[in-house]
Amino acid sequence: MQYSENILGTIGGTPLVKLNKVVAGVDALVLAKVETFNPGNSVKDRMAVKMIEDAEADGRLKPGGTIIEGTSGNTGMGLALVAIIKGYKLICVISDKQSKEKMDILRAVGAKVIVCPTDVEPTDSRSYYSVSKRLAAETPNSWYVNQYDNLSNSLAHYEQTGPEIWKQTDGKITHFVSGVGTGGTISGVGKYLKEQNPNIKIWGIDTYGSVFKKYHETGIFDENEIYSYITEGIGEDILPKNVDFSLIDGFTKVTDKDAAVYTRKIALEEGIFVGNSAGAAIKGLLQLKEHFKPEDVVVVLFHDSGSRYVGKMFNDEWMRERGFLDEQITKAEDIIKDNLSRPLIVVRTEELVSHAIERMRKHNISQIPVIDITGFVGSVDESDLFRSYVNDKNSVEKPIREIMGKSYPIVKLGTTIEDVSKLFSRENEAVLVDLENGHHQIITKSDIIGSIK
Template sequence: MKYAENILGTIGNTPMVKLNKLTKDIDALVLAKVETFNPGNSVKDRMAVKMIEDAEADGRLKPGGTIIEGTSGNTGMGLALAAIVKGYKLICVISDKQSKEKMDILRAVGAKVVVCPTDVEPTDPRSYYSVSKRLATETPNSWYVNQYDNMSNTAAHYEQTAPEIWEQTDGKITHFVVGVGTGGTISGVAKYLKERNPNIKVWGIDTYGSVFKKYHETGIFDENEIYSYITEGIGEDILPKNVDFSLIDGFTKVTDKDAAVYTRRLALEEGIFVGNSAGAAIKGLLQLKDEFKPDDVVVVLFHDSGSRYVGKMFNDDWMRERGFLDEEITKAEDLIKDHADKPLVIVRTEELVSHAIERLRKYKISQIPVIDTNGFVGSVDETDLFRSYVEDKDIADKPIREVMGKPYPIVQANTSIEEISKLINKDNQAVLVDLGNGRHHIITKHDIISSIK
């Protein structure tokens, strides 16, 4: 009989899959190491178990202890599986930019999940780095994993991932391309491969908002490069000890939009349902196509499963809200198609200013058309209301007709965006679209800006 003693015995030996459609313009053999076949559906299973076993061996992790880690979700999943099998408790500290699916999955496998804000400095006491360390000092019999600086991370990929890649390519690999987060995967694989063939090139995929690329090229840690980004699992605002820059030949950066778009394309064109960092990796590989020759064997690693992003990259509304869907928007009806069924928020001439303020607040909008029995007769803008309030504190009890501005221009559904843009200026903040049958919708400056790709 063939069986694993427990789920941890199924980690590794993930398949290598030839890419065809997305890489048709690359003059080389491109293979994907698909790590979603691990039981926790990511490459992080490998290093999670290695870090735990090494901590057990040297006494840092004791029986019945609590494992504490800051994670983007995947390492937490690997730690959770090992914690279940080995009898530990687990606390995962995660940033609020991570997908809800990741948080729900961690809770499903018994982890306690603590959510922290993304847009804070690493040294901020609210950051998931800081909260992880604090919990480790406050929790009896606990062990703080610290995957960023825990060198067992790199060792796992040196001992497991890299030998698999070498064997699966019969030693013919010439390039390795992978997203860089904690740095364990790229450093462990690079060390092993370069020991066997120093000519193998290793490329890291970085994201905008991360410090890796510039630091590798200049040695400068530029805090001006650090800003919030959407792509999950790659890039950092710190320099983890696991990132061995001497083993990396270069970096290329991929935008949030491209990462999201190519994550979807991998599913639609290759049938490979993988996560956000895989989209970044394949787009980065395409950006590097001039580096490859016909006889080269290029391996790109896909970190995790697409199931963790069904509410994000695989959700049309989420993509559309961020301008990531390449839909052709040329006329008025294109701008409002996602919310054309919602009723137009209006205020009547004899209603009080306080009613308009309440509606602005309730619907989180900035402009409201004003109507009377004859139709549209004016408009109310939050900036004008604020200015009027500063001049007269009693304005809230006055009728709208005393403070309203000119009515918004009315355009047809097929009016071009160019024409609408000309109508929106400092004296006129919106236009109304005539949808027929007495129905109208509003287009604001925000709608125009959101349509820009």
């Protein structure tokens, strides 16, 4: 009989899969190391076991202890599997930009999940780095994993992932491409592969909002490069000890939109359902294609499963809200199509200014058409309200007709975006679209800007 003693025995031995359509135009053999075949569905299972075993060996983690870690979700899942088998408690501290699926999965495997804000400095007491450290200090018999600086992370990939790739490619690998977050995967794999063949090139995939690429090229840690980004699992606003820049030959940066779009492409064109960092890795690989030759063997690592991004990259509404969905928007009807079922917010001439203010606040809008029994007769926007208040503090009790501006232009559904755009001016903040059924919808400057790809 062939079986594992427990689920941890199934970690590793993940397959290499040839990529075809999604890397069209790349003149080399491109193979994906698909880490979703691990039981926790990510590459992080490997280092989770190694970090825990090393902590047990040197006494940092004691029987019945509590494991505490800041994670983007995948490391937490790997730690949870080990904690279940070995009898530890687990607290995962996660940033609020991570998908709900990741949080729900962690709770499903027994982890306590604490969510922290993304848009704070690493040293801020609310950051998931700081909260993790504080919890470790406050919790009796606990161990703070610190995957960023815990070198057992990269050692796991030096001992396991690197040798697997070398053996699976029969030593023919020429390039390794991987997203860089904690740095454990790229540094561990890179160290092993370069020991076998120093000519193998190691390429890191970075994201905009992260410091890695510029630091690698200049040695400068530029805080101006740090800002919030959507892509999960890669990039950092710190320099983890696990990132060995001497092993990395170069970085390329990938936008949030390209990472999301290519995540979907991998599923649709290759039938491989993987996560956000895989999309970034493929787009990055395409950006690097000039470095590859026909005889090259390029291995790109797919970190985790698409199941953790069902509510994000694989959700049309989420993609559309961020302008990531490649849709052809050429006419007025393309812009308003998601709002057709929503009633147009209006205000009547005899209503008070205070009513318009309340409506704007309630619906989070900046302008409102004004109507009377004959139809549209004017408009009110933030500028009108501001000027009115500056001139007369009691203007909130005046009727709308006394402060309203000109009525918005009305266009047909088929009017081109170019023609709609020409109707906007300093005095005209919106355009109305005739829905041809007695109803209308509004297009604002923000809607036009949001349609730009």
